[in-house]
Amino acid sequence: DAGVTQSPTHLIKTRGQQVTLRCSPKSGHDTVSWYQQALGQGPQFIFQYYEEEERQRGNFPDRFSGHQFPNYSSELNVNALLLGDSALYLCASSLVLGTGFAGNTIYFGEGSWLTVV
Amino acid sequence: GDSVTQMEGPVTLSEEAFLTINCTYTATGYPSLFWYVQYPGEGLQLLLKATKADDKGSNKGFEATYRKETTSFHLEKGSVQVSDSAVYFCALSFNKFYFGSGTKLNVKP
Numbered sequence: 408d409a410g411v412t413q414s415p416t417h418l419i420k421t422r423g424q425q426v427t428l429r430c431s432p433k434s435g436h437d438t439v440s441w442y443q444q445a446l447g448q449g450p451q452f453i454f455q456y457y458e459e460e461e462r463q464r465g466n467f468p469d470r471f472s473g474h475q476f477p478n479y480s481s482e483l484n485v486n487a488l489l490l491g492d493s494a495l496y497l498c499a500s501s502l503v504l505g506t507g508f509a510g511n512t513i514y515f516g517e518g519s520w521l522t523v524v
Numbered sequence: 525g526d527s528v529t530q531m532e533g534p535v536t537l538s539e540e541a542f543l544t545i546n547c548t549y550t551a552t553g554y555p556s557l558f559w560y561v562q563y564p565g566e567g568l569q570l571l572l573k574a575t576k577a578d579d580k581g582s583n584k585g586f587e588a589t590y591r592k593e594t595t596s597f598h599l600e601k602g603s604v605q606v607s608d609s610a611v612y613f614c615a616l617s618f619n620k621f622y623f624g625s626g627t628k629l630n631v632k633p
Contacts, residue, residue: 452621463619512558
């Protein structure tokens with residue numbers, strides 16, 4: 408049973424550049440969320456995709472955007488990179504149950520380490 | 525707003541010692557509560573969960589009870605092992621997850 412997979416594992420970008428991170432959800436899952444984890448901190452919610460639409464969004468600027476494809480995989484795009492965007496970006500997947508998103512367990516990938524220089 | 529507060533680490537224990545990591549939450553309703561664990565260089569793994577008041581989640585010797593009256597979900601283990609060394613995150617969820625800042629556990633042989 409394939410878990411959540413993310414790519415690339417590590418990458419280095421320059422300030423002002425753009426980056427795209429990719430995520431394939433756990434087999435059978437239809438919902439993908441993205442989190443930013445700064446060093447020594449807990450993950451912070453960026454946004455959630457379900458049925459190819461952004462369903463919820465955290466406190467992140469419009470420079471952060473995403474997409475979900477018909478096969479449920481997802482991309483996170485960050486434009487105009489800042490030094491402060493350096494972090495571990497985690498993708499998490501879940502399955503929407505009859506009650507909606509509330510209380511569903513999310514399963515994380517191993518993350519993409521982004522360093523902005 | 526909704527939030528989670530965890531005890532600050534690091535917590536250093538000897539093998540076979542008793543572990544408690546405190547977690548309290550603030551929420552407008554009754555969220556589901558989770559503990560996730562992160563080993564070095566890895567993503568987060570679900571450790572246990574509880575979806576309603578008085579539920580006890582348990583896994584691999586760890587347990588936590590959803591206490592509505594004290595808005596807490598403290599993580600406990602009776603006898604820790606060196607392999608339990610990791611960072612532990614408490615989280616609450618309504619439609620999205622809110623994580624605490626994590627508590628690093630070091631277990632010495």
